[in-house]
Amino acid sequence: MHAVVFGNVTAIIQRLYSRRSLYHTRTKDLKDFIRVHRLPKALEQRMLECFQTTWSVNNGIDVSELLKDFPDELRADIAMHLNKELLQLPLFESASRGCLRSLSLIIKTSFCAPGEYLIRQGDALQAIYFVCSGSMEVLKDNTVLAILGKGDLIGSDSLTKKQVIKTNANVKALTYCDLQYISLKGLREVLRLYPEYAQKFISEIQHDLTYNLREGHGADVSRITTQACIYY
Amino acid sequence: MHAVVFGNVTAIIQRLYSRRSLYHTRTKDLKDFIRVHRLPKALEQRMLECFQTTWSVNNGIDVSELLKDFPDELRADIAMHLNKELLQLPLFESASRGCLRSLSLIIKTSFCAPGEYLIRQGDALQAIYFVCSGSMEVLKDNTVLAILGKGDLIGSDSLTKKQVIKTNANVKALTYCDLQYISLKGLREVLRLYPEYAQKFISEIQHDLTYNLREGHGADVSRITTQACIYY
Structure with a gap:
């Protein structure tokens, strides 16, 4: 007893x-x-x-471990709630219910401590990133090209082709930053399942991108040309 | 002491x-x-x-975690035992021993609580599902098209092509349902390894399917035509 x-x-x-x-x-x-x-x-x-x-x-809780045995439908409902800010971007407006839920299941969270790099110039881009909180800077040759904050989306256009996208700048955290990201691999997989939305995604992502990290994209080329003009 | x-x-x-x-x-x-x-x-x-x-x-035991370090041969023996009901469908009769064991290793279990959806109309189909116990209904525009029970198989024919299959109806649990499923991705991978069985699988799956969820398949079209006849 x-x-x-x-x-x-x-x-x-x-x-x-x-x-x-x-x-x-x-x-x-x-x-x-x-x-x-x-x-x-x-x-x-x-x-x-x-x-x-x-x-x-x-708090030491592994969410994916915690939820992994839940049926897809319930996991998607939870994921839709957790990722609603990112999924409310105009970019995702025309996505069907099924497509949004598939996307919500592949969104991951991350964070970046002050002074840490999220992306280094010349690296292959692996994901599109959404800033949930905090402040980051886009840097190239010690020049600040942009300051990013809550609600900003960075990544690249022309994501759907299976080509490697090299990044054209560094992205560094100024403060503690909470981030969400969608891996390009997962994104391509979902867009393959929803081809009617894929077309809209391709044409609209450039409007929602706060900064286009793709090496050689329009703005980047023109900026380089302007620089070249200054040098010569 | x-x-x-x-x-x-x-x-x-x-x-x-x-x-x-x-x-x-x-x-x-x-x-x-x-x-x-x-x-x-x-x-x-x-x-x-x-x-x-x-x-x-x-009981809180994660089977895949428990068995992950076991050799494939032993894991397959265990999986064959756990999934014998599904693998006893006529569809799998002509599959070789190796093919059945490969299939058994990719069968996953899931469940659906009463009132929860397993599949929503218009979503991309990700798997074929086998009802181990419980009762589900196939719904379209609030009309019940079929009631599913123990031993029923739902999914789609023409699974082997790498095209997206959109579902033509909702599937909702009426009672607590135990399910087993084979993801299309895994299934395609196994059928690629056993092409001689793949042919048989393609021709036989339509006989074993209790309900074909593929949008635009024969039965679906004829049903719509019948409905159209009623309307006009």
């Missing part, structure tokens, strides 16, 4: 401490990893900060 | 309670997630019900 009572109390106390204990275990894992691989101090600092920030946002 | 006995008893009781404690932790995670993202009450209700149902089915 005593054992049962004691077991129950233990279980309750364990539950109270389980989240905190998970945090300490993960921190220890991370520190062990850093020590084993002798990572430099600066990298260690960034890793620990990133871990703490992620934890403060999600 | 007392401490050792007491510690052992505690450990045993802890083990007894560990599954229950996991249930409470997950419930708490889910409630935290709902609170943080301010999900509407109706969605919260559906999520909690869904979580409880899933738990009552799988």
Whole structure:
């Protein structure tokens, strides 16, 4: 009888401490990893900060793990609610219900700490990004080309062709930034399923893009030409 | 001595309670997630019900996680046992042993709570579904076209071409339904590996389909024509 009572109390106390204990275990894992691989101090600092920030946002709860056994229909309803800001862009206005739900299921969240780069010039573009909060700058050769804030969309036009898109600038966080992104791979897959919307998406994305990161797109070329004029 | 006995008893009781404690932790995670993202009450209700149902089915055990390190041969034996009902359909009679085992490894289970939609009209079809238990209705413009029950297969013919299949009706659960499904992507991959069976599959699937969800297939067109006759 005593054992049962004691077991129950233990279980309750364990539950109270389980989240905190998970945090300490993960921190220890991370520190062990850093020590084993002798990572430099600066990298260690960034890793620990990133871990703490992620934890403060999600409290150690892995949402995709939590929701993975839910049926698609319910997962889509949840995803539609979580991603409603991004999906309310004019770009997505003409997408059908099914198409929006498919898109909502592939939207992922991320964040960027002050001073960290989201994109480096010349990298292959992997996704289109939506700024949920915070402030970022688009940089090229130490010149600030644009400042991005809440509600801004960055990426590229001509996303549907299966060609590699090289980025034409750096994108760096000025403050802590919450982001949502749609991978190009996932986007192409959804647009393949909804070809009637794909046409509209292609023609409309350029209007919704705050900054077009595609190397060699119209604005970029004209800017380079202007620069060339200045040089000569 | 007392401490050792007491510690052992505690450990045993802890083990007894560990599954229950996991249930409470997950419930708490889910409630935290709902609170943080301010999900509407109706969605919260559906999520909690869904979580409880899933738990009552799988007891919190993630089968794919549990089996992921097992060799393919053993995993296939397990999968063949778990999915024997679906694989006993006449459709799969002429499939070779290897083909059946490949199929068994891509069969997934899902469920649908009463009133929830499995498929919405106009969505791109992603899988063929097999009803293991429960009852569903096929709906179009508020008209019930079919009632599905245990052993019924829904999906589409002409699955092997890489074209998008739009669904021609809603499928909604009337009772709690256990389902198994094979994603079209996985199915195409397996049929590519077994081309001799692929031919048979294509010609036979229409006989085994309880309801063909493909927009514009024969039965669908004739039904529309009949309706048109009634209207004029």
